[in-house]
Amino acid sequence: MTKTFHHFFILVSSLLAIACSDSNTIIHESSEKSESYLPPENCVDISTCHLADGVMLWVDDNLKIQAESEFLIRLRVEQGRPFEIKGAKINGKSMNMGYIPLFFSQSNKDTYITQGIVGACDTDDMVWQIVIDYSIDDVVKQISLTLPMS
Secondary structure: OOHHHHHHHHHHHHHHHHHOOOHHHOOOOHHHHOOOOOOOEEEOOOOEEEOOOOEEEEEHHHOOEOOOOOEEEEEEEOOOOOEEEEEEEEEEOOOOOOEEEOOOEEOOOOEEEEEEOOOOOOOOOOOEEEEEEEEEOOEEEEEEEEOOEO
16 A cells, blocks of 8 residues: 555544544435435445355454554455446444545455555444445445444
């Protein structure tokens, strides 16, 4: 990861930590009703997400994530299928914290990797999730994975 990109992660994490507020004051955005909203195929409270179309998403080594510490995210898809990542991010699931963009690199024919980081929050109920919009066999889908926080 480049030094500039690393600095960007630190800046975003710092801003997210400052913006963190009580979960009772969540501001609902209208993005859920926008044309680009896709109902996600969720994997909740598990460390690896397996979908029927052969997509698998996980946090490397199934580690418990710590705020402001980088971690590796992997995405694997069945070989031989047309696949493209349209967009990827980490966002707050339990409260509006904005989002942290993810930029995957293809490590081999069927595996993509990226570094992730989440900001610190002073409330114990903060939950983060990875959300990926992708196209497989020319069908646009979305997958999300709740991050296992320590």
